[in-house]
Amino acid sequence: MRQLGRIATIFIIFLSGTSCGMFSEEGSEGTVEKSLSPVNVSEASVETMGLASAREVSPEALDGRLLDNYNGETASLLDIRVFQFAYDSSEILEKHVAAIEGHARYLIKNSNTRVILEGHTDERGSREYNLALGERRAQSLQRRLSLLGVPESQMSVITYGEERPLELMHNEAAYAVNRRVELVYR
Amino acid sequence: MVSVCGLFSFETIAEDLVIKIEKGVSTALPIAIVPFENNTGESLIDVAAIVRNNLERSGLFRSLPVYDMPALPTALEDVRTKNWTSLGIENLVIGKLEKKNSGTVDIHFRLIDVYSGKQLLGYRIPVQSDDLRFGSHKVSDFIYEKLLDKPGAYTSLLAYITVDRDSDTEKIYRLQVSDSDGHNARTILQSTEPILSPAWSPDGKRLAYVSFEGRNSAVYLQDLATGRRQRIIHGKGINSSPTFSRDGKKLAVTLSRDGNPEIYLYDLKVKSLMRVTRHGAIDTEPAWAPDGRGLVFTSDRGDGPQIYYFNLADNSIKRITYNMGRYNTRARYSPDGRKLVLVNGIQGIYRIVLLDLRTKIYEAVTIGELDESPSFSPNGAMIIYATVTEDGSQLAAVSADGFTKQKLVAQRGEVREPVWGPLIR
Numbered sequence: 001m002r003q004l005g006r007i008a009t010i011f012i013i014f015l016s017g018t019s020c021g022m023f024s025e026e027g028s029e030g031t032v033e034k035s036l037s038p039v040n041v042s043e044a045s046v047e048t049m050g051l052a053s054a055r056e057v058s059p060e061a062l063d064g065r066l067l068d069n070y071n072g073e074t075a076s077l078l079d080i081r082v083f084q085f086a087y088d089s090s091e092i093l094e095k096h097v098a099a100i101e102g103h104a105r106y107l108i109k110n111s112n113t114r115v116i117l118e119g120h121t122d123e124r125g126s127r128e129y130n131l132a133l134g135e136r137r138a139q140s141l142q143r144r145l146s147l148l149g150v151p152e153s154q155m156s157v158i159t160y161g162e163e164r165p166l167e168l169m170h171n172e173a174a175y176a177v178n179r180r181v182e183l184v185y186r
Numbered sequence: 187m188v189s190v191c192g193l194f195s196f197e198t199i200a201e202d203l204v205i206k207i208e209k210g211v212s213t214a215l216p217i218a219i220v221p222f223e224n225n226t227g228e229s230l231i232d233v234a235a236i237v238r239n240n241l242e243r244s245g246l247f248r249s250l251p252v253y254d255m256p257a258l259p260t261a262l263e264d265v266r267t268k269n270w271t272s273l274g275i276e277n278l279v280i281g282k283l284e285k286k287n288s289g290t291v292d293i294h295f296r297l298i299d300v301y302s303g304k305q306l307l308g309y310r311i312p313v314q315s316d317d318l319r320f321g322s323h324k325v326s327d328f329i330y331e332k333l334l335d336k337p338g339a340y341t342s343l344l345a346y347i348t349v350d351r352d353s354d355t356e357k358i359y360r361l362q363v364s365d366s367d368g369h370n371a372r373t374i375l376q377s378t379e380p381i382l383s384p385a386w387s388p389d390g391k392r393l394a395y396v397s398f399e400g401r402n403s404a405v406y407l408q409d410l411a412t413g414r415r416q417r418i419i420h421g422k423g424i425n426s427s428p429t430f431s432r433d434g435k436k437l438a439v440t441l442s443r444d445g446n447p448e449i450y451l452y453d454l455k456v457k458s459l460m461r462v463t464r465h466g467a468i469d470t471e472p473a474w475a476p477d478g479r480g481l482v483f484t485s486d487r488g489d490g491p492q493i494y495y496f497n498l499a500d501n502s503i504k505r506i507t508y509n510m511g512r513y514n515t516r517a518r519y520s521p522d523g524r525k526l527v528l529v530n531g532i533q534g535i536y537r538i539v540l541l542d543l544r545t546k547i548y549e550a551v552t553i554g555e556l557d558e559s560p561s562f563s564p565n566g567a568m569i570i571y572a573t574v575t576e577d578g579s580q581l582a583a584v585s586a587d588g589f590t591k592q593k594l595v596a597q598r599g600e601v602r603e604p605v606w607g608p609l610i611r
Binding site: 088123124125126127128129131132133135136139157158159160161163164168170 | 351380382383398401402403423424426427440442446447468470471484490491513515516529531534536555556558559574602603
């Protein structure tokens with residue numbers, strides 16, 4: 001552990017009460033006091049903060065694990081784990097209903113399986129508002145799964161807002177991909 | 187499990203931001219800052235150049251390039267005022283660097299009114315030799331304040347988040363603090379999970395921020411001097427958007443533990459939470475009014491996200507943004523409390539807008555398409571924000587009158603969510 005920081009105290013000493021001199025316009029000789037030696041007229045103390053140390057946090061990545069036992073569910077339906085949303089909307093799109101129902105049946109049959117619903121938004125607008133929007137999307141999917149009979153205890157919601165885009169481009173196509181909820185089995 | 191590795195230095199990682207001024211004003215005050223004489227026998231940074239850049243960046247000064255200077259005086263007796271008045275220069279800064287004892291350098295500087303022939307300021311500033319940048323910012327503050335009769339903000343600091351996408355496998359998020367000119371960047375937190383919403387304590391000694399290191403958002407508080415940090419608010423749902431009250435005793439935060447995002451006040455001493463808003467819509471992005479009597483926040487309870495004011499005295503709520511389109515978010519007060527700076531989205535274009543709270547007149551002060559996170563400088567003269575360019579997200583600043591724009595560009599990676607720290611007095 002290394003202390004990088006320091007407290008730097010800086011004293012500012014008013015140069016001289018008398019050195020605020022006039023000097024002649026064309027002043028070849030000048031009438032100004034030449035010495036810069038300090039006279040302790042007024043003394044200001046300024047403190048900068050020492051930015052001591054940096055820390056690193058490295059959480060383990062949480063990967064969605066493969067479902068080894070599909071329990072009769074169509075594998076292709078369960079492979080759909082990313083659900084898109086329209087701009088500023090948290091409504092489930094019709095095209096995703098079949099896959100969501102598949103996940104619901106799977107979760108009901110496998111009551112030890114838990115799933116995390118991760119809400120995401122596109123990058124436009126403010127980050128904190130997007131964090132809230134991402135949660136609303138994930139909750140929307142959670143409500144749908146709940147209506148289909150999945151116990152609340154098997155689901156948890158997390159929002160990342162705009163922090164984890166899948167596409168980095170700044171265009172409509174990328175935004176559409178990034179507005180999503182991801183199902184992460186654990 | 188999540189591991190929090192110990193203290194560790196990042197001095198080689200933090201990269202300075204490069205500032206590009208894009209537009210200036212012609213009414214700026216003409217000033218000449220002569221290169222300082224270096225009597226230390228050591229190779230030191232160019233103090234005069236830092237001061238020159240600082241003053242230019244405000245848009246309120248126009249400094250004479252060194253190659254146009256008729257002479258390079260460093261002592262009062264060498265100044266020939268006529269040389270400068272004939273060039274239209276009103277103020278002249280001269281100075282020198284002297285070595286006192288090992289490790290310490292004295293910056294001597296004088297500000298001269300060349301028309302009256304008077305010295306307006308003269309100071310000796312002793313600094314550690316590796317702290318000359320701070321000394322240069324201090325000189326800039328003195329000159330700014332003397333000539334404009336308003337406090338300078340050059341010695342204040344910026345905090346912001348960088349994201350490094352260099353590696354394919356994972357992103358590195360860093361919380362950094364730099365000088366107000368983007369130089370001297372230091373990383374104070376690094377994580378592979380998102381970090382967002384840094385907020386300065388009013389005394390400039392601590393930063394609150396949100397980190398996802400625990401697999402969910404949580405609010406942390408970190409002491410800058412020691413690097414000590416603690417997780418202060420966590421729980422189910424969103425734990426985010428911290429901002430300090432002006433007395434530093436409370437944090438306003440957004441929590442969704444009760445089902446949807448609401449504004450809460452967290453008492454830092456008692457460690458208690460008080461719920462402020464109660465509504466099924468999204469309520470987030472609280473910011474304290476400078477008088478401490480209320481908060482503005484973003485809510486989509488009405489017509490899209492809009493800015494509302496919560497009066498802490500009577501718990502009343504009133505909408506602030508009307509007839510400004512369907513997207514108005516993340517408002518912050520000007521230091522005098524008269525204006526709000528916020529993000530306004532119209533037809534897919536997101537810009538920084540300045541709203542006068544009395545006249546209700548608003549104007550866009552930026553020209554980007556994806557501008558966000560505006561923050562006032564503590565003297566109210568500048569607004570810093572994040573903008574998306576072909577280089578990714580970068581910081582930009584604009585003078586509060588909208589006339590002078592500048593970009594602070596990182597060498598690599600993205601820079602986002604700048605927040606300007608308080609004045610250090």
